[in-house]
Amino acid sequence: xxxxxxxxxxxxxxxxxxxxxxxxxxxxxxxxxxxxxxxxxxxxxxxxxxxxxxxxxxxx
Amino acid sequence: xxxxxxxxxxxxxxxxxxxxxxxxxxxxxxxxxxxxxxxxxxxxxxxxxxxxxxxxxxxxxxxxxxxxxxxxxxxxxxxxxxxxxxxxxxxxxxxxxxxxxxxxxxxxxxxxxxxxxxxxxxxxxxxxxxxxxxxxxxxxxxxxxxxxxxxxxxxxxxxxxxxxxxxxxxxxxxxxxxxxxxxxxxxxxxxxxxxxxxxxxxxxxxxxxxxxxxxxxxxxxxxxxxxxxxxxxxxxxxxxxxxxxxxxxxxxxxxxxxxxxxxxxxxxxxxxxx
Numbered sequence: 001x002x003x004x005x006x007x008x009x010x011x012x013x014x015x016x017x018x019x020x021x022x023x024x025x026x027x028x029x030x031x032x033x034x035x036x037x038x039x040x041x042x043x044x045x046x047x048x049x050x051x052x053x054x055x056x057x058x059x060x
Numbered sequence: 061x062x063x064x065x066x067x068x069x070x071x072x073x074x075x076x077x078x079x080x081x082x083x084x085x086x087x088x089x090x091x092x093x094x095x096x097x098x099x100x101x102x103x104x105x106x107x108x109x110x111x112x113x114x115x116x117x118x119x120x121x122x123x124x125x126x127x128x129x130x131x132x133x134x135x136x137x138x139x140x141x142x143x144x145x146x147x148x149x150x151x152x153x154x155x156x157x158x159x160x161x162x163x164x165x166x167x168x169x170x171x172x173x174x175x176x177x178x179x180x181x182x183x184x185x186x187x188x189x190x191x192x193x194x195x196x197x198x199x200x201x202x203x204x205x206x207x208x209x210x211x212x213x214x215x216x217x218x219x220x221x222x223x224x225x226x227x228x229x230x231x232x233x234x235x236x237x238x239x240x241x242x243x244x245x246x247x248x249x250x251x252x253x254x255x256x257x258x259x260x261x262x263x264x265x266x267x268x269x270x271x272x273x274x275x276x277x278x279x280x281x282x283x284x285x286x287x288x289x290x291x292x293x294x295x296x297x298x299x300x301x302x303x304x305x306x307x308x309x310x311x312x313x314x315x316x317x318x319x320x321x322x323x324x325x326x327x328x329x330x331x332x333x334x
Contacts, residue, residue, distance in 0.1 A: 005177070005202055008151070008217040012210035015242075028199075044212075050186050052205045053212030058081075058181065 001051045002029045011037035011044075012053050018044070075272055077231035083269035084229045085182050088158070091133060092184035110134030114161075116308055117253075117324075118142055123165055128195040130188070131161040137225040137275065137305065137324040138253025141165045149173040150219040153243060155208045155236070155252075156180055156226030160189035160201065166222065167201045177213065179206040209235045213243040220244075223252045225324075228279040229272070237292040247333035250294060255279045255309070256301060256325045265316070274312065279322055294329030301325045 016039035024032040035044040118139035146169035157178025189203045206212045221240045271277040289297045305324030
């Protein structure tokens with residue numbers, strides 16, 4: 001996930017901004033980390049560079 | 061007709077929303093992980109077949125040549141990019157991006173100053189699309205796991221929403237259109253290809269999960285879609301059935317002529333500028 005996309009992503013549930021916590025990155029993008037909703041606190045994982053922004057009840 | 065519009069949630073026969081979602085995810089996870097994509101080994105459909113299909117759906121030879129193999133899974137029913145008339149610098153959102161084919165074509169149109177976001181609820185599809193992004197060196201395309209009823213996209217941040225044969229799969233289409241409207245900037249546009257129902261499907265088709273997942277049983281009538289789009293707030297709504305699509309829809313089912321019930325259509329609308 002490229003950090004430049006932070007400005008257009010949001011929490012799928014309440015549409016509030018997300019905060020990025022980075023665990024691993026390369027020159028271009030964030031490979032692992034977490035997106036945290038600034039409103040509801042829900043945590044969305046980033047794995048293998050893919051942000052998982054599915055509603056919590058749809059996550060595997 | 062009005063009854064259809066009013067009861068959209070119950071439209072796809074007797075399947076619950078959860079059953080419908082599960083059937084869709086399972087089918088597309090399977091397709092994403094099959095080596096050749098398209099319809100898999102059982103039918104012997106390969107990249108050449110997928111390309112041949114795409115040409116019949118309205119893609120130019122040049123479109124197909126510009127995207128590396130593996131992104132075109134032969135799952136569309138039209139060419140939303142052709143409808144969208146994309147311009148340099150625009151931000152595009154693809155609902156149900158699958159292998160990423162339409163995203164890569166859109167990326168070419170919007171150029172380096174634009175960007176394309178693909179949302180798909182099937183992890184296997186998003187992984188495949190991400191691999192394809194590397195093969196295509198597509199730097200202005202991003203994929204994320206998400207549900208089209210709950211888009212993880214900020215309000216008013218997108219110029220164009222595209223989608224190819226996906227909205228029919230949703231158990232809650234009015235919500236899909238409401239959320240698409242929310243993410244569009246004022247004056248932003250919706251350009252979708254999807255199947256629509258022209259005659260009532262037989263009951264056994266409507267209640268078959270496989271049939272919902274295969275873009276058949278969940279399709280709506282044009283009247284119902286028009287009402288959903290208007291209710292969501294869209295203006296200049298235009299739904300144009302493509303009669304010629306019946307020829308490829310006929311090939312979707314070996315036992316039944318689905319061309320009697322379904323047709324592919326272009327679905328367009330605009331979010332008012334003010």
